[in-house]
Structures are given as C-alpha cells and as structure tokens.
Amino acid sequence: MNIALIAHDKKKDDLIEFVDLHKDVFGYHTLFATGTTGTRVMEKTGLNVHRFQSGPLGGDQEIGARIARGEMDFVFFFRDPLTAQPHEPDVTALVRLCDVYSVPLATNLGTARVLIDGIIEEQSE
Numbered sequence: 001m002n003i004a005l006i007a008h009d010k011k012k013d014d015l016i017e018f019v020d021l022h023k024d025v026f027g028y029h030t031l032f033a034t035g036t037t038g039t040r041v042m043e044k045t046g047l048n049v050h051r052f053q054s055g056p057l058g059g060d061q062e063i064g065a066r067i068a069r070g071e072m073d074f075v076f077f078f079r080d081p082l083t084a085q086p087h088e089p090d091v092t093a094l095v096r097l098c099d100v101y102s103v104p105l106a107t108n109l110g111t112a113r114v115l116i117d118g119i120i121e122e123q124s125e
C-alpha cells in the first residue's frame, strides 16, 4: 500500500521516531513524503522514501494530487497546531482531500498509534 508521511518542523522528531519504532511495518509498504520529512525519515530509518517538494514549495499539493487519483492509502500528517504556516491553504487542502476520498489520516501521535494497528491488521488479511 502507499503511505504518505508529512510533518511540520516542530513535529518532525515525533513522526521520525514513530516511523523508526514501526520500521518493520512501514518497510513493507511504499512510502511517500514531503521533501524535508522524507530526507529525515530516510536518514534515521534507512527506509526508501519517494520524496516530493518540500511542503511550503508545493509538496502538500503533490501528495494531494496522488490522493485525488486514488493512489494514497494512508496519510500520517503531524501538523503543528501552535505555529502559523505560510502554506496553510495547502495544509487545509490536503486534509480536505483525505476527507473527500475517505483516506485514513493521522494528524498526531495518538491517532497514528491507532492507525498503525489498523495497517498491521490489513497486512495480515
């Protein structure tokens, strides 16, 4: 399955630790990410990640386009709720597309833990 990984700067450590912790699960799937998030995930975990542009430079929209084409199965998007983002419209658009296409989306560690359990279950079906 195709999984998108995205994190704002203050949430990157959380997401990277999470992916590293579940490396065996994520390694079983095709991973996509916005630019900086993808680079950091690869550095930490050694997993292969298809990287798009950095979020503020259009990466969120590139992942959104994949969602609109039915090419993304799960999205982990750790947003920073306490910092204004210059590309806030892109962030909103990506979250909206997940809702339009009913793509499971985790925006924080709590939901991510539940979602990864769901992915493991689907894997074993």
Ligand SMILES: O=C(CO)COP(=O)(O)O
Pocket: 006, 007, 008, 009, 033, 034, 035, 036, 037, 038, 053, 054, 055, 056, 059, 060, 091
């Ligand atoms: O800004 C982002 C998502 O909105 C993330 O982009 P980067 O992974 O390039 O930092």
